[in-house]
Amino acid sequence: MKILAINPGSTSTKMAVFENDKEVFNMCLRHSVEDLEPFSKVIDQFDFRKHLILNALAENGIPFEFDAVVGRGGLLRPIPGGVYEVNDAMIADIRKVRRSHACNLGCLIARDLADELGCKAFIADPGIVDEMDEVARVTGSPLMPRVTTWHALNQRAIGRRFAAELTAQHPDKPVKYENLNLIICHLGGGISIGAHKQGKAVDVNNAFDGEGPFSPERAGTLPSGSLIDLCFSGRYTKDELKKRISGKAGLAAHLGSTHIPEIVQRIEAGDDYARLVLDAMIYQIAKHIAALTPIFRGKVDAILITGGIAYSDYVISRLKEQIDFIAPVHIYPGEDELQALALNALGALTGEQEVQIYTQKKTSRQTVEPQLN
16 A cells, blocks of 8 residues: 655645555655745645645655545544544535644645545544543633643554554563553643543643643643733733744743753753753643643553653653653654554555544534634
């Protein structure tokens, strides 16, 4: 089976070609500010990114022949995890979502290319996967139940990778992700921390716009009273305040940088404020990891740390000191999202994985209706 995997990000489009489970081509197409400036909305970048993908295939001598195209899922209605065929209902919803992110282009480009090829288009474990326990949704205000947007694809891929490693160590005792109790933490521009209980993420923070530890670009959980006062202060517009939560927040707001190696260099040069802020982010990550332990009655098989920040010895060494009493800590720097997309598509093509049906019918999970027009 030949599969094309596509992962649109804010400033790049990652793509890879797989033959069954083997990657045979990989490329990251970078987009400068000047490249994206002509597009007032992310959705307007559709043709630009699609043609870059087609040109990259042609320039590298890769025939436009695939059994499936799989794209990163967008900010759709909340759905359970799994692999989904891109259908008309999904396309209709993704064109109406209010939350703007490049991941929304994933299913659109996949469907368009697949239609040209006459093959299947899929998405898998999009960021709006919602498997939370009902008790985890309740807050102190019935006006604001908890919702989640998180790094579902990478977290679940890392969980399965860890299970495969355990099986390789003891082939006589095979281990499945669905049999483990894991806390998985993705450290990137946003930070998501999930409680994976027997194969379901029963609690996870909203890493997109307002819950959990602060991150390089996001404010995380804020004092609600102070936030309300700021909203009515007249100092900022609504759009400006949104950016103070996601974009111009976290390390970017405190230190003017989101680049961890650069911040660590400043610390080593004697910048005490940079040390305080970065240590505070690490402290908040540890605190939110520890907060998930009651879900498992303290019986956590492992804590898995992934994402780009997991490359930082400064962050990881200090984080492990604060959480390794809970369970063994395993580090998986970077992300395996393209491979995870391809393996989900392969499973769908071979029948090893059930293909879910995306529907516009509301469910009890769909507590975020305001995101749709």
